Amino acid sequence: MNTIQLLYFARLRDAFGCAGEAVSLPGGSRVADLVALLVARGGAFADELGGTRVFRVAVNQEMAHAADAIPAGAEVAIFPPVTGG
């Protein structure tokens, strides 16, 4: 198993009720596998990550795509589209 540190920002942190958590993933998991695992929890996770709402994922502080692998011990952040400037 691979334990990763999840971080949630902005609207997603409010929706999930926490700023982050440690999660264990099977070795070789990709971003899509992590998202599926979170959606399977139901509730706000399914609402935010399992429907039509847009979100972004960063792995070790680099923007990532669904097919990207998650390295052991990675910092993975999930957040809404950005609105700075």
Add this chain to the structure above:
Amino acid sequence: MASITIRVGPDDFDLGAEYAALVAGEADSGAVVAFVGRVRDLSLDRHVAVLELEHYPGMTEKALAKIADSAAARWPLTAVTVVHRVGPLHPADQIVLVLTASAHRHAAYDANAYIMDYLKTEAPFWKRESDGQTAHWVDARDSDSEAIQRWHPDDTP
């Protein structure tokens, strides 16, 4: 090599001081363009009393540096400064500063617009507006995603 300065934090900035620091001790920059973004008191016809800016410490600075590096690879820039504030801000407060310097004006103008366009779509900042009673997270705008298309259809920094 362009000299690149990136700063993210709660403190306000002084345009004159940042400009002076940018050009100090060099005479290569024949053109300097400055962009300042400020908090408006109306957003989509709603009154704004407080604008809270959240960021992702670590990744935000890296993303801004990547955007500035990308601009410096594309145009012959001598210097770039990007300052972005976080925390609670109020109408008329300054939010963001982008300075771009080059030998000639076209590179400085274009690189400045490029950096702002990518900052708005790639740098992890999020705005939360409050009218003093209720607060809501600001939704990303399609027009911001479309703005980067003009630089290259598949361009990402």
